[in-house]
Amino acid sequence: MKYAVVAVAGLLCYPSAAFAQSVTDAQIASIVVTANEVDIDAGKIAEARATSHEVKTFARLMVSDHTGVNKSATDLVTRLKVTPQDNPTSQSLKAEGDKNIATLKTLKGDAFDKAYVDHEVAYHQQVIDALDKTLIPGATNAELKALLVKVRPAFVTHLEHAKSLQSSLSKGH
Amino acid sequence: MRTATFAAALGLMLGMVGSSVAAPSKAKAHTVTIEDMRFQPADLVVAPGDTVVWINKDLVAHTATSQVGGFDSNLILASDSWRYTVQKKKGDFAYICTLHPAMKGTLRVK
Numbered sequence: 185m186k187y188a189v190v191a192v193a194g195l196l197c198y199p200s201a202a203f204a205q206s207v208t209d210a211q212i213a214s215i216v217v218t219a220n221e222v223d224i225d226a227g228k229i230a231e232a233r234a235t236s237h238e239v240k241t242f243a244r245l246m247v248s249d250h251t252g253v254n255k256s257a258t259d260l261v262t263r264l265k266v267t268p269q270d271n272p273t274s275q276s277l278k279a280e281g282d283k284n285i286a287t288l289k290t291l292k293g294d295a296f297d298k299a300y301v302d303h304e305v306a307y308h309q310q311v312i313d314a315l316d317k318t319l320i321p322g323a324t325n326a327e328l329k330a331l332l333v334k335v336r337p338a339f340v341t342h343l344e345h346a347k348s349l350q351s352s353l354s355k356g357h
Numbered sequence: 358m359r360t361a362t363f364a365a366a367l368g369l370m371l372g373m374v375g376s377s378v379a380a381p382s383k384a385k386a387h388t389v390t391i392e393d394m395r396f397q398p399a400d401l402v403v404a405p406g407d408t409v410v411w412i413n414k415d416l417v418a419h420t421a422t423s424q425v426g427g428f429d430s431n432l433i434l435a436s437d438s439w440r441y442t443v444q445k446k447k448g449d450f451a452y453i454c455t456l457h458p459a460m461k462g463t464l465r466v467k
Contacts, residue, residue: 337393
């Protein structure tokens with residue numbers, strides 16, 4: 185029964201399966217940096233291509249907020265002399281981010297806005313789950329753990345913001 | 358006589374100096390900490406002439422922008438702060454972070 189639940193959860197959101205492993209601080213550093221980078225990349229495309237003013241504003245915010253978070257993360261791991269280490273989770277985040285960008289590049293207008301926002305909702309939920317289940321409990325260094333705790337509220341706010349956009353887009357069309 | 362007048366004038370001057378010092382000393386300094394994507398305290402009672410400093414302890418930039426006019430911090434970068442001297446107009450000034458509009462606060466000028 186327990187296995188069945190785990191299997192279903194894994195199917196529902198496959199990158200979580202990769203998160204559900206123990207991670208080192210070096211791997212966490214790589215996951216955090218990659219997670220921010222993929223959202224910055226998607227945000228840059230949406231800043232330029234989104235139709236809705238609200239979606240454009242959100243995209244601009246994602247670029248600036250995730251750049252800020254990444255700067256803090258990079259400063260910390262540099263100071264701690266932790267070299268980010270590539271791992272299955274960061275690889276799947278990157279692969280999924282690339283796939284998202286490839287999809288977004290084929291879309292225009294309202295379809296673009298919807299696809300971008302839908303992905304932002306899923307992405308932020310996924311990162312929050314990873315923070316709660318794997319990254320925060322898994323971090324060994326106290327400062328790294330504190331940084332992860334500190335970034336969490338920003339992801340929650342972004343998730344709520346994306347969900348509210350999602351609902352206004354679906355009402356508008 | 359001359360001395361008495363001088364003393365009275367001096368007393369008056371000192372009194373004036375005293376009162377002019379006393380007025381600003383009543384002005385309070387308040388702090389609103391911006392942390393975990395929240396204004397803390399979200400609700401703050403202030404008086405005209407008080408100062409409020411918003412300290413951004415988050416990793417991302419924020420603003421403290423009144424929705425009814427009066428004050429707008431513009432960007433308060435991470436680890437930065439913004440100081441505002443409360444103006445004469447009394448009332449409730451609801452404010453938000455324009456970047457993260459779910460972040461809300463109120464300055465109650467009494």
